[in-house]
Amino acid sequence: MNTPRHRSVLLAVAGTALTLSLTACQSDGDSTSKSSAAPAATVASSTASAQPASDKDTSASEGTGSTGSARSTGAKGSTGSTGSAGTSGSTGEQASASAPVCTAGDVTITAATQDGPPYTHIVLTAKNTSRHFCRLTGFPHIQFLESHKQDVPAVAKSKPATPVVLAAGAPAYALVKLSDGGVDEDNEPVSAFSVTLEGDSTVIAVTAPGSDGIAVDPAKALTGYWTPELRNGADDF
Template identity: 80%
Template sequence: MDRAGPTGGSGPVLTACGGEDAGTKSAGPADSSAPTAESSQSAQSGGTAQSGGAVADTAAAKGSGNAKGGAAKGSTGTSSSSAATCTTKDVTISAAYQGGPPYTHIVLTAKNTSGHSCRLNGFPEIQFLESHKENVPAVAKSKPPTPVVLTAGAPAYALVKLSDGGADEDNEPVTAFSVTLTGGGGMATVKAPGSQGIAVDPAKWATGYWTYELRNGADDF
């Protein structure tokens, strides 16, 4: 896991490694048009995900360099109980800034590239730093009522808080980080957005659950 760079804006949804709610810690470790809630700022396009050695290109940001907002819903017809668990072979994971500087949040996008429906369990299990092996804790209020089932080509999103923003001696630079899909989905290495990466604070970071779209209230943290 490489390390190096900036900080991020406020915004929407999240996920992390091996637990179910905030404070849970466990081992383990998108269409990059990350959505924003109605009152949120546009997400600035960022990373690429590597899974099984393949690097997935993030879609180019539109307009002035910010990813175009807009919620995309991914599930139709397939029940969460019958859908197979999404693995890192089924989805491409990317990261983009949420909002403008100081960058306090990023949005993870997991896009189903498998050609069949699959289920994203819980939240992304994220490990930012080699020096902090615990997963980024999940925010309980962001948990959707049912697991996310992605049809072929559909995305899901998770908001991730990095820090409170600004220069801080506790912030550490990160240029790439790991995301593990719960339920045996495997681990992917995700490139951090920005030329110098992102700045994270282990005392402040948090992740939301995977959702079809970022939601006001549930994904504000």
């Protein structure tokens, strides 16, 4: 039989049980909310840690760029190549200056008239027919006639300022005066004459230009020095 006291006891027990149950539920809810918040914090931390990595990548790429620019800036090879080109040029000049003296075997000499009649001058051309550089020194030593064994005098003002160095196949020239072109001169016909080079006693026979040869006054004949090209003034005599 349930008495009022017994009912009070039962109600008290039931109330305690309900309180415990609610407390347990609240405790579960707090733990659930805490556990769901944890992944969000982890993601934020990962994002924060990823940011410096991005910064490192940027600085690394910038470092690479600076290295590349340093390489392009440090392209000293082009400057060096310019220097080497200058060296090679000076070496070539030194090699030309030290070239051996041209001999009769190195050149072929031909003669041609200059200007029109009266033909008072001829031009000698010495072409380097060898396969190497050679220096053509001085002037051609010319003898027009067997009766005149003296070499034709040279004109000092025609001497070039620098040595005449001929590459393979290159020519040099010498202007030669035959006479003054006067009718009263003591001219003699010449169909061929001899030329020797300085430093070589070999006689080179040169055919005179024209079908009738040339008229030479031995007293008026003059020769210029060998030059790479004929020059106005220096070669006018």
